[in-house]
Amino acid sequence: MLTFVFSPRWFYGVDVISSIIALVITFMIAGFSYKIYRFCKDKKYKYLTLSFITLSASFFFKLLTNITVYYDVQKLSKLGTLILEYTTLEGSDLLISIGFIGHRFLFLAGFMGLFYLLYKHRDRKLLIVMTWLILLATWFSLRNYFFFHATAILFMALLFWYYYNACKDAKNKKKKSLRYLMFTFWFLGISQLSFVFVFFNLHMYAIAESLQLIGFLLLLINLITLFGKAKKC
Amino acid sequence: MAQRRSRIDIINDILEAIQRKGGKIKPTHLMYKANLSHKLMTSYLEELMDKALVEELMEKTNKYLIITDDGYKFLQKFKQMREFQESFGF
Numbered sequence: 001m002l003t004f005v006f007s008p009r010w011f012y013g014v015d016v017i018s019s020i021i022a023l024v025i026t027f028m029i030a031g032f033s034y035k036i037y038r039f040c041k042d043k044k045y046k047y048l049t050l051s052f053i054t055l056s057a058s059f060f061f062k063l064l065t066n067i068t069v070y071y072d073v074q075k076l077s078k079l080g081t082l083i084l085e086y087t088t089l090e091g092s093d094l095l096i097s098i099g100f101i102g103h104r105f106l107f108l109a110g111f112m113g114l115f116y117l118l119y120k121h122r123d124r125k126l127l128i129v130m131t132w133l134i135l136l137a138t139w140f141s142l143r144n145y146f147f148f149h150a151t152a153i154l155f156m157a158l159l160f161w162y163y164y165n166a167c168k169d170a171k172n173k174k175k176k177s178l179r180y181l182m183f184t185f186w187f188l189g190i191s192q193l194s195f196v197f198v199f200f201n202l203h204m205y206a207i208a209e210s211l212q213l214i215g216f217l218l219l220l221i222n223l224i225t226l227f228g229k230a231k232k233c
Numbered sequence: 234m235a236q237r238r239s240r241i242d243i244i245n246d247i248l249e250a251i252q253r254k255g256g257k258i259k260p261t262h263l264m265y266k267a268n269l270s271h272k273l274m275t276s277y278l279e280e281l282m283d284k285a286l287v288e289e290l291m292e293k294t295n296k297y298l299i300i301t302d303d304g305y306k307f308l309q310k311f312k313q314m315r316e317f318q319e320s321f322g323f
Contacts, residue, residue, distance in 0.1 A: 032317065036313070036314050039310050039311075040241050042241075044323065048321075162322070174322075177319060177321075177322075178322050181320075181322060226320045229316045
């Protein structure tokens with residue numbers, strides 16, 4: 001039986017929950033951002049919506065691979081008078097490949113979009129170069145997963161650095177939410193680093209997924225705080 | 234040097250100026266409170282009245298501008314937008 005799982009057995013299914021949570025959180029942020037875009041028609045919010053929708057889609061693709069890999073397919077085959085029942089992953093290889101490529105490309109694209117939005121010196125040429133970079137990273141990650149995680153670490157580090165500087169410059173009122181975002185990207189960056197070491201120890205997968213979940217939960221806390229403030233207005 | 238206000242910032246300043254005066258203000262007072270030229274204020278007021286965010290009221294010989302319920306909703310949405318902007322560091 002083919003196995004593409006890099007997860008310890010006791011963690012089977014748990015990363016599905018983590019992906020669902022990340023999908024929901026990113027979708028919520030995309031929704032709120034779209035609402036703001038409809039109000040002010042500022043293109044910044046349209047691109048922010050796109051970035052978070054892309055991230056949501058990446059977790060959807062991840063779910064496809066997780067669910068496909070974890071669950072066996074029972075098949076029945078008739079050979080004359082014999083009826084064979086067997087377990088196989090036949091037919092799901094395509095789904096796994098699509099899921100892997102989809103997840104990796106969209107994950108990088110989402111964070112690339114976010115970084116591009118926040119970066120002061122925006123230029124179309126930079127966008128083209130970064131898109132090419134993530135295409136290459138996705139392609140090479142099919143041979144070696146390291147390429148995907150290394151590229152993701154780069155984006156997380158850049159975003160962490162942006163929010164770290166923003167925290168330094170911000171007044172007290174803004175600092176709290178910026179600090180949540182700074183730690184969000186800190187945890188997401190460390191989780192990507194942990195994924196790199198999965199090859200050496202399967203338990204690193206569980207650690208990496210948990211760190212990623214913490215990162216997204218911090219994003220959720222920031223969003224809940226925002227909803228709370230928005231209701232008071 | 235202060236940043237140039239966007240269209241939506243100016244609309245917010247106009248509506249906030251009216252709100253701060255208890256929901257009713259004279260056009261001349263609005264011009265000073267919202268820091269607008271007469272020409273600019275007139276063009277924005279036309280737009281706000283078209284969108285029913287502001288209404289005109291005549292009291293004896295005085296003309297007043299009143300913020301509507303839609304105008305209050307606009308102010309709420311604008312604050313939400315600002316909170317979102319601050320939360321995400323834009």
